[in-house]
Amino acid sequence: MCSSLKHGGPDDEGLYSDAENGLVFGHRRLAIIDLSKNGHQPMADLEQKIWITFNGEIYNYLELKEKLLNLGARFHSNTDTEVIIHAYINWGIGAFSMLRGLFAFALYDKQRGQTYLVRDSSGIKPLYYHIKDGNLSFASEVRALKASETANITDENWKVRFLAFGHIPEPYTTLKNVYSLPKGEFLCWYHKKNTYEIHSYHIAGKRLEITDIGEAKGAILASLSSAVTRQLIADAPIGVFLSGGTDSSIISLLANGQKHTQLKTVSIFFNEKEYDERMYQSLILKKIEGEKFAHLVKQKDFEEFLPEILKDMDMPTTDGINTWFISKYAHEDGLKAVLSGVGADELFGGYPSFRRIKYLKNARRLPAFLFRTAEMYSSDPYKKVSFLGYNHPLADYLLLRGHFAPMEIARILDTGLNSVEDILFDNRQVPRLNRYDEADAAWFELNLYMQNQLLHDTDIMGMAHGLEVRVPFLDEDFKAITESIMPSIRFDQSQPKKLLIDSFTNMLPKPVWDRSKMGFTFPLKQWMREHREINNENAYSGKKTRAIVREFKNNSMHWSKIFALYQLQMHA
Amino acid sequence: MPKKIILFTLRTFSTTGGIQKMTRTLGYSLTNISKQKNWDFKLWSLYDSRYDLMKRYVEPENFVGFGRNKIKMGWDTLTKGTKADVVILSHINLAMLGIVIKVLKPKCRIWLIAHGIEVWRPLNISKQILIKKIADKIICVSSFTKDQMTYWHQVKPEKCVVLNNVIDPFIKHPEEFEKPDYLLNRYGLSEQNQIVFTLTRLASSEQYKGYEQVIKAISTLKTKFPHIKYILGGPYDKLEEKRIKDLIKRLDIEQQVIMTGYIKESELSDYFLLADLFVLPSKKEGFGIVFIEALSCGLPVVCGNADGSVDAIRSGELGTAINVDDQDQLETTIIAQLENPLTIKERENLQVRSLRYFNENDYYKNILQLITNDSGN
Numbered sequence: 008m009c010s011s012l013k014h015g016g017p018d019d020e021g022l023y024s025d026a027e028n029g030l031v032f033g034h035r036r037l038a039i040i041d042l043s044k045n046g047h048q049p050m051a052d053l054e055q056k057i058w059i060t061f062n063g064e065i066y067n068y069l070e071l072k073e074k075l076l077n078l079g080a081r082f083h084s085n086t087d088t089e090v091i092i093h094a095y096i097n098w099g100i101g102a103f104s105m106l107r108g109l110f111a112f113a114l115y116d117k118q119r120g121q122t123y124l125v126r127d128s129s130g131i132k133p134l135y136y137h138i139k140d141g142n143l144s145f146a147s148e149v150r151a152l153k154a155s156e157t158a159n160i161t162d163e164n165w166k167v168r169f170l171a172f173g174h175i176p177e178p179y180t181t182l183k184n185v186y187s188l189p190k191g192e193f194l195c196w197y198h199k200k201n202t203y204e205i206h207s208y209h210i211a212g213k214r215l216e217i218t219d220i221g222e223a224k225g226a227i228l229a230s231l232s233s234a235v236t237r238q239l240i241a242d243a244p245i246g247v248f249l250s251g252g253t254d255s256s257i258i259s260l261l262a263n264g265q266k267h268t269q270l271k272t273v274s275i276f277f278n279e280k281e282y283d284e285r286m287y288q289s290l291i292l293k294k295i296e297g298e299k300f301a302h303l304v305k306q307k308d309f310e311e312f313l314p315e316i317l318k319d320m321d322m323p324t325t326d327g328i329n330t331w332f333i334s335k336y337a338h339e340d341g342l343k344a345v346l347s348g349v350g351a352d353e354l355f356g357g358y359p360s361f362r363r364i365k366y367l368k369n370a371r372r373l374p375a376f377l378f379r380t381a382e383m384y385s386s387d388p389y390k391k392v393s394f395l396g397y398n399h400p401l402a403d404y405l406l407l408r409g410h411f412a413p414m415e416i417a418r419i420l421d422t423g424l425n426s427v428e429d430i431l432f433d434n435r436q437v438p439r440l441n442r443y444d445e446a447d448a449a450w451f452e453l454n455l456y457m458q459n460q461l462l463h464d465t466d467i468m469g470m471a472h473g474l475e476v477r478v479p480f481l482d483e484d485f486k487a488i489t490e491s492i493m494p495s496i497r498f499d500q501s502q503p504k505k506l507l508i509d510s511f512t513n514m515l516p517k518p519v520w521d522r523s524k525m526g527f528t529f530p531l532k533q534w535m536r537e538h539r540e541i542n543n544e545n546a547y548s549g550k551k552t553r554a555i556v557r558e559f560k561n562n563s564m565h566w567s568k569i570f571a572l573y574q575l576q577m578h579a
Numbered sequence: 580m581p582k583k584i585i586l587f588t589l590r591t592f593s594t595t596g597g598i599q600k601m602t603r604t605l606g607y608s609l610t611n612i613s614k615q616k617n618w619d620f621k622l623w624s625l626y627d628s629r630y631d632l633m634k635r636y637v638e639p640e641n642f643v644g645f646g647r648n649k650i651k652m653g654w655d656t657l658t659k660g661t662k663a664d665v666v667i668l669s670h671i672n673l674a675m676l677g678i679v680i681k682v683l684k685p686k687c688r689i690w691l692i693a694h695g696i697e698v699w700r701p702l703n704i705s706k707q708i709l710i711k712k713i714a715d716k717i718i719c720v721s722s723f724t725k726d727q728m729t730y731w732h733q734v735k736p737e738k739c740v741v742l743n744n745v746i747d748p749f750i751k752h753p754e755e756f757e758k759p760d761y762l763l764n765r766y767g768l769s770e771q772n773q774i775v776f777t778l779t780r781l782a783s784s785e786q787y788k789g790y791e792q793v794i795k796a797i798s799t800l801k802t803k804f805p806h807i808k809y810i811l812g813g814p815y816d817k818l819e820e821k822r823i824k825d826l827i828k829r830l831d832i833e834q835q836v837i838m839t840g841y842i843k844e845s846e847l848s849d850y851f852l853l854a855d856l857f858v859l860p861s862k863k864e865g866f867g868i869v870f871i872e873a874l875s876c877g878l879p880v881v882c883g884n885a886d887g888s889v890d891a892i893r894s895g896e897l898g899t900a901i902n903v904d905d906q907d908q909l910e911t912t913i914i915a916q917l918e919n920p921l922t923i924k925e926r927e928n929l930q931v932r933s934l935r936y937f938n939e940n941d942y943y944k945n946i947l948q949l950i951t952n953d954s955g956n
Binding site (some may be wrong): 077101104163193206207208209210211374375376397398399428429432433439 | 595628630646647648760761764765766767837839846
């Protein structure tokens with residue numbers, strides 16, 4: 008299992024086992040803080056009562072360490088890992104909510120005979136577990152469980168989910184009974200009884216709503232600045248991904264203001280003119296000191312590296328190619344950690360879904376059965392209207408963000424419509440959102456799209472190159488402040504992300520924000536259309552699949568759908 | 580020929596309240612009975628869709644979710660509903676369907692479940708017809724509801740059967756009675772705190788649950804019990820949230836009162852463990868499933884003495900009933916309970932007794948007997 012994770016932990020490896028409770032921890036280390044041997048994991052306290060295997064970064068570890076030293080804790084390293092151990096010794100499970108950072112860890116309390124699996128509150132770091140016959144196994148990637156003997160049975164339902172979502176949505180994976188631990192929650196395993204429970208570790212209490220726009224802007228500026236400062240902590244080289252869009256520009260400028268000497272920026276550009284963001288990148292780069300790395304990605308690179316990219320995916324996904332390339336270059340530029348702008352679109356209404364969701368409200372007033380047959384006679388982008396025929400919150404999400412409609416999936420996989428519906432709309436705890444306003448859209452984007460697609464791909468593709476990608480917009484405190492801003496201020500739709508842009512108007516060059524949204528986009532449509540295999544109808548089996556490939560060749564379909572079919576074909 | 584039974588419901592799985600909980604357990608028992616007897620059982624739900632089904636209660640082949648499609652439910656009632664031998668209406672609002680089935684198939688036995696306030700009032704003509712002329716049996720969830728059926732609708736007592744609700748077959752029954760760490764942590768509480776707990780829906784349209792009186796009591800009791808905390812659990816609407824928060828502020832007990840919002844069912848029994856006393860001085864509980872759930876976790880309860888709650892505490896054997904309009908009595912009862920907290924042994928004992936009276940096993944037997952003995956069969 009450990010060897011399968013070598014790519015994300017190239018610097019060290021370790022094992023710990025305790026026969027008394029039948030427990031083994033395995034670890035692969037990517038050293039960022041305290042690069043010495045003292046950071047070896049699994050790690051224990053001096054008395055060896057608490058053991059931990061920890062993936063991620065605790066940004067406030069120095070503050071916590073100071074408190075713990077005052078309480079009499081004794082440390083043997085300068086790592087954040089050891090701070091988690093002592094935080095637990097002193098504050099019990101209360102320690103989990105005090106951590107600020109991106110993390111997934113397993114902590115074994117030998118005396119109490121309990122093991123905790125804990126995941127950060129934004130779900131930035133993945134953590135998968137499998138429970139069967141009184142045994143628990145867990146890992147930070149699905150491939151590690153696949154390599155185990157206990158949890159390696161494929162869940163065939165993944166294909167249906169993948170074709171609908173474009174990824175495998177949490178809590179599911181490609182393996183049977185292997186689930187993703189929900190963000191902000193911990194699993195407590197009782198070794199004596201071989202039982203477990205899962206709970207949220209959040210502290211209850213609601214912030215007061217911010218109703219004044221001036222106060223909101225001030226809070227955003229202060230809180231994001233402090234998040235960036237906090238996240239620049241590292242003993243290894245750290246940089247920023249700069250795409251040329253608003254979000255990464257803000258992060259780059261804030262980082263530059265905090266740490267002049269070591270900041271490195273990494274950006275990508277293309278020969279394809281409509282995707283070339285160099286003009287916007289240079290506006291920001293002019294304002295920043297430090298090393299600036301820019302890399303050209305060509306169609307040839309895409310063709311050369313596609314097999315490697317597919318291999319690096321832990322689970323099939325239609326995104327992540329962009330992150331794979333920029334992580335590769337960041338790694339080659341000598342970086343071990345980078346800051347990224349992920350999260351701003353979701354928090355401030357940067358996506359079209361924030362405007363489209365209102366139309367959904369009107370459509371939902373019509374009888375559902377009217378929409379059920381939509382996919383039979385409408386052209387591609389409108390087939391998804393058939394999701395309005397399902398009375399389920401995920402149907403709303405899939406209408407906004409989905410790939411293939413249920414009937415198409417049934418035909419592609421040559422299965423019954425009912426079984427497709429049952430897999431897609433099983434009784435997951437997705438709340439019924441019925442206001443159909445921007446706050447509902449934000450819920451979908453943050454908890455489904457960002458969680459399942461962006462964060463998952465970012466972590467996996469970063470780790471494929473031994474790179475930790477940090478996301479200041481998802482800092483616990485920044486997120487809490489943003490979410491406490493009155494929706495009419497936070498989602499002012501006169502311009503996408505208006506409040507965020509207005510908060511940084513003094514530092515952000517106008518051309519960077521005063522343009523249509525580009526995103527961190529590659530010319531993939533063109534590259535895939537010209538890719539010999541992806542484009543080869545004869546390489547696919549199934550009548551329906553071939554018909555879709557033809558549609559793609561006729562230029563009437565988004566590339567991500569063909570990419571999904573291409574991956575499906577590989578697993579056939 | 581196997582017996583065909585249909586349980587008609589409004590909304591069973593897509594929302595949670597007393598009626599929904601009762602219907603789920605009824606669906607569960609009927610599923611098991613039908614399996615054993617080889618009968619054909621279906622639970623029909625007007626508002627749930629098939630994706631809302633909680634499969635642990637009712638299996639997919641026994642469930643039809645109409646997802647608000649009234650036309651489809653109407654059509655199926657005419658075509659399939661009329662083939663049933665026993666039709667159970669889980670709510671009086673389904674009266675018209677019962678009437679239609681009886682007219683088209685007079686032999687079909689029609690049962691109505693009478694819960695609480697939905698029948699303790701004057702009813703429109705179709706509902707009256709159902710109660711007086713159509714229904715063969717009225718299952719009342721408490722003796723109080725049975726009395727109300729006679730009082731309001733002059734239903735013959737022999738038509739009514741009291742079948743008390745039971746504890747959800749899937750609620751966790753604690754074996755140890757320690758306060759859960761994660762909840763103490765979530766709300767910043769410690770073992771020192773005396774915790775009074777209420778669980779109910781906080782709706783601006785339903786002003787009879789009595790939590791307002793408890794809030795007032797807490798403001799008086801905080802001097803005597805400096806570590807007292809009041810956990811007011813359950814979802815609330817915006818209007819009620821504001822009203823209650825204003826009241827809490829006015830009484831200067833913001834430090835004492837915790838409003839949790841919706842509580843996940845998987846954590847419910849842990850909240851009962853966290854608390855020292857459950858108080859819901861409501862005036863209009865048909866039965867009050869929440870009381871028996873609290874008791875099954877060994878938590879002492881205080882309820883009102885003028886509604887169906889009295890059945891849930893077995894007329895005082897398992898809990899304390901008070902006059903909910905008597906603020907002094909409410910306060911003295913809370914004081915007495917907090918001053919004499921139950922020992923672990925007593926909590927265990929309370930759990931055992933409540934499970935003895937309100938378990939799904941007996942419920943199953945009672946329903947089976949009711950169906951078997953129903954005069955038309």
